[in-house]
Amino acid sequence: MVAEAGIQATAPVYRPGLEGVPATQSAVCDIDGQQGILSYRGYRVEDLAAQSTFLETTYLLIWGELPDAEQLAAFEQEVQMHRRVSFRIRDMMKSFPSQGHPMDALQASAASLGLFYSRRALDNPEYIYGAVVRLIAKIPTMVAAFQLIRKGQDPIQPRDDLAYASNFLYMLTEQEPDPLAARIFDACLILHAEHSLNASTFSARVTASTLTDPYAVVASAVGTLAGPLHGGANEDVLEMLEEIGSEDQVEPWLDRAIAEKRKIMGFGHREYKVKDPRAVILQKLAEQLFDSFGHDPLYDLARKLEAAAAERLGPKGIYPNVDFYSGLVYRKLGIPEDLFTPIFAIARTAGWLAHWKEQLGANRIFRPTQIYTGYPSRELTPIEDR
Ligand code: SDX
DSSP states (O other): OOTTTTEEESOOOOGGGGGOOOOOOOOSSSEEETEEEEETTTEHHHHHHOOHHHHHHHHHHHHHSSOHHHHHHHHHHHHHHTTOOOHHHHHHHSSOOTTOOHHHHHHHHHHHHHHSSSSOOOHHHHHHHHHHHHHHOOOOHHHHHHHHHHHHHOOOOOOOOOOOOHHHHHHHSOOOHHHHHHHHHHHHHHHHOOSSSOOOHHHHHHHHHHTOHHHHHHHHHHHHHTTTTTTHHHHHHHHHHHHOOOOOOOOOHHHHHTTTOOOTTOOOOOSSSSSHHHHHHHHHHHHHHHHHHHOOHHHHHHHHHHHHHHHHHGGOOOOOOTHHHHHHHHHHHEEEEEHHHHHHHHHHHHHHHHHHHHHHHHHHHHOOOOOOSSSOOOOOOOGGOO
16 A cells, blocks of 8 residues: 555555555546445435436536536536537548447547547646537537438537437437337437446546547547446346346346356446446436337346346346446337447537546556566577577
8 A cells, every 4th residue: 555655555456457445536427336436526316317418417426516407407508519520520420330339430430539639738727628518518419420420321410409309319210209208218328428446437537647639539438338347248148138038038038147256247247246336327218218218128137137147146146237228228219239339429428528627636647566477687698599
């Protein structure tokens, strides 16, 4: 443990994956993994999902306080004014292979924003505000644009008269969404907005600590979120449920998977040793959608899998995480499976930017050490003698 900066009291201990090792101090989000409690700037995520909006929660995460009506209206209007993306970026996206994964398209297009706005006035609050507005506003437009481009269509321009969640669903599906669907989608964005020092947020803070621009910070985080052990799991959960096929196959499938030491997608968490509180809320949102728009038999299969896994993996503290039910919500909203993780990225851009701003407020470049396990010093043998 380092008693003071640079003075080692005892030998440092290596923890794989930095498990349990504080890598920063942060006031953005708190997780009680034993009780299953998640709060953003002190507000419980259940209350925010039920009473707030994604943009209001974004403001809270980034500036630390809930906005008043005037501040929120100004932020919403700024975001609405910056939704459009340069034709140059749209043309660049048209050159992407249509079979490419939307997360790769998002990472490339997010990084390209730095070509247009790279001025790094990181000590200027107006620059910070402008970068936050641009990224929050343009990430959804780019996700929706690639969806239409890969279908051979021209992207749909954002609509100024639609709220954030409705506008995204409109740009994606070419139809104005049902108000309940838009409300539930907005709640999903709140639930995915922030989660302390997860892998992609850690990437964001490490990248931010070099004082690069915020577009590179978000591009770095998008690349990290894409992995199947992190944000990519939501896409794999549906494939897993479809592989199981029917409720009578759940237990034999699960027993085989555990015997083969496979990771059950949508289960387990480094912090939570109980059911992820976001999974609890997402399950209720899924049920609301099914009540209004028709049932999904995969949901019954998911419930059966959750019960079977509780018996077998619950004693190890392995329960559903945020990714287990989110895909069933998005599927009922008509969203293609390979867009589930880009939607996670739309939401988590709020958390990444909150951590970017916090890192800048008390910055020291990340540069941990290592335990060397390679060769001792040795002479170089000329190639003719090897
Ligand atoms: C997200 O960190 C965050 O906050 C992430 C996130 C966020 O909001 O940013 O919450 C979003 O990434 C959710 C997680 C999505 N990923 C998955 O659903 C993939 C499946 N889950 C696992 O890969 C795993 O649970 C992790 C990656 C989520 C957590 O991994 P850990 O903490 O490194 O745990 P581990 O792999 O070291 O496993 C510890 C033990 C092992 O058993 P033993 O070898 O000790 O006997 O638990 C077992 C693992 O085999 N285990 C699982 C399991 N997860 C852990 N066994 C079966 N299925 C699983 N899903």
